[in-house]
Amino acid sequence: MKLLLCITGASGVIYGERLLEVLSKKEGVKVELIVSKAGKNLLKKELDTDPREIYEMADEVYDPEDLDSPPSSGSSLYDSMMIVPCSMSSLSKIASGISDNLITRAAAVFLKENRKLILTPRETPMTTTWLKNMYELSAEGAIVLPTMPAFYHEPDSIDDIVNFVVGKILDSLDIDNSMFRRWENKDLRPSE
Numbered sequence: 001m002k003l004l005l006c007i008t009g010a011s012g013v014i015y016g017e018r019l020l021e022v023l024s025k026k027e028g029v030k031v032e033l034i035v036s037k038a039g040k041n042l043l044k045k046e047l048d049t050d051p052r053e054i055y056e057m058a059d060e061v062y063d064p065e066d067l068d069s070p071p072s073s074g075s076s077l078y079d080s081m082m083i084v085p086c087s088m089s090s091l092s093k094i095a096s097g098i099s100d101n102l103i104t105r106a107a108a109v110f111l112k113e114n115r116k117l118i119l120t121p122r123e124t125p126m127t128t129t130w131l132k133n134m135y136e137l138s139a140e141g142a143i144v145l146p147t148m149p150a151f152y153h154e155p156d157s158i159d160d161i162v163n164f165v166v167g168k169i170l171d172s173l174d175i176d177n178s179m180f181r182r183w184e185n186k187d188l189r190p191s192e
Ligand SMILES: Cc1cc2nc3c(=O)[nH]c(=O)nc-3n(C[C@H](O)[C@H](O)[C@H](O)COP(=O)(O)O)c2cc1C
Pocket: 007, 008, 009, 010, 011, 012, 036, 037, 038, 039, 045, 086, 087, 088, 089, 090, 091, 122, 123
């Protein structure tokens, strides 16, 4: 499985970092990485991490300004692309068909080639424009998977909350995982 992971400048870069960490340990999975300039800034701010430490977990890293590299072309074959987290700026550009950097260009390619594109936006509250853009992208076939935590799995820590969202992304990629406790209605269990 060959995947393209992009990290953009929305809060919650920890989701992208955790996803990369998990995928890098999966056998048979190759992950290529693009981090936007704003994404690099957020990695430093939120995780106190030099982006180069993150790059080491990827099989290949591309410069977001290098529109000459493989993800720009539909002839480069990937199984899925994920933008985690996805800024509303990148999401809105993709919805409008603007391909001004390697991330937005690669997303346009995934849409035109009908390949799996997972967008993980994080912003609140939402403008009407962003809501419309998410609707348009969903109608085009993208999976819009916001960084929305759930509480039915009874998280005890920030790690549990992060793992829930990462687990939902892995579910969308059809990758087996036990990142969070799945729902089972305890009321339906036979009484002891
Ligand atoms: C500290 C900080 C937090 C931000 N958080 C968000 C966010 O949660 N969601 C969002 O859409 N944009 C957020 N932004 C704004 C984006 O970084 C900005 O729109 C940027 O141009 C996105 O560029 P990119 O999509 O190329 O990464 C944040 C910016 C800063 C400095």
